Amino acid sequence: MIDAHCHFTGYATDMWKCELFGTKSFEEIIEKISAYAPNAPGEWIYGRGWDQNDWPGKQFPDKRRLDSLFPNRPVFLKRIDGHAALANQYALNLAGIHAGTKIPGGEVELKDGKLTGILIDNAMDELEKHIPLISDSLASRYFLKAQEECFSLGLTSVHDCGISERILHLVDKAQQSGLLKMKIFALLSDSASYYDRWVAKGPYKTERLHMGGFKLYADGALGSRGACLIEEYSDKKDWKGFLLRDSAYLNSVAAKLAGSNLQLC
Structure with missing residues (x-):
């Protein structure tokens, strides 16, 4: 089978994080991250997968419990769609995010003039830049674990959308070694530094890897109210979401790629 739009390498490199998928309340999240924290591989307590729509009341959580439990350790809990996150005050301080912070293409949520800890889209990305990347060797090990799970389900080829150059090179290296056998069509992430370089070079193709274009995000997701x-929105008065990039930027990228043999997704 082929998955025509997924995040294979993202799934792999998320394996060190605390899994929050299927949680039925914020209290369950607190229990999970409290159990995870003592054995976390670094300073950061990083969780992924919560969805407030599965909880009573269906409301976004706030950072108060996290601040109380982890006053001296950064906590970052990403929503299931990857477009929103909850961070504690320690993490917000590390990123220099405060009540007056404005980030184009993102939202720093406030209530009564105070940070709730909820960050949407580009605001979330601004904080995540401060979280150390896992090592190349560990990332490559997780690629193989993800591959094993995919193969067990009959999935042998994927379109991996929005990856970094670093991940592209690690995938290529793992495939060239013969360990990573998954066939991957890759789209690079939206990065100004990538476009000129790859438009000049063109697609990269081997027996199992084909980098053929770019993944560009126009807006966010409905569940995190960034679309x-x-x-x-029916549940947020006077709120219509936002574009992550202005139309001039989107048009410039489209024009740049239109004359190349790289596609835009």
Whole structure:
């Protein structure tokens, strides 16, 4: 089988994080990260997969419990869609995010003028830049673990959308070694430094790897209220979401790639 749009390497490199998928309440999240924290591989307590729509009340959580339990350790809990996260005050301080912070293409949520800890889209990315990357060797080991799980389900080829050059090179190296056998069509992430370099070089193709274009995000996701709508959200008055990039930027990228043999997703 082929998965025509997934995040294979992202799934792999998320394996060190605390899994929060399927949690039924914020209290369950607190229990999970409290159990995870003593054995976390670094200073950061990083969780992934919560969805407030599965909880009573369906409301976004706030950082108060995290601040109380982890006053001297950064906590970053990413929502299931990858477009929002909850961070504690320690993590917000490390990123220099405060009540007056404005980030284009993102939202730093406030209530009564105070940070709730919820960060949407580019605001979330701004904080995540401060979290250390896992080592190349560990990432490569997780690629193989993810491959094993995919193969067990009959999935042998994937379109991996929005990866970094670093991950592309690690995938290529693992495939060239003969260990990573998964066939991957890759789209690079939106990065200004990538476009000129890869437009000049063109697609990269081997027996199992084909880097053929770019993944560009126009807006966020409905569940985290970052999707850009014409009408306001039914559960957030006067809110219509936002574009992650302005139209001039989107048009410039499209024009740059239109004359190349790289596709835009």
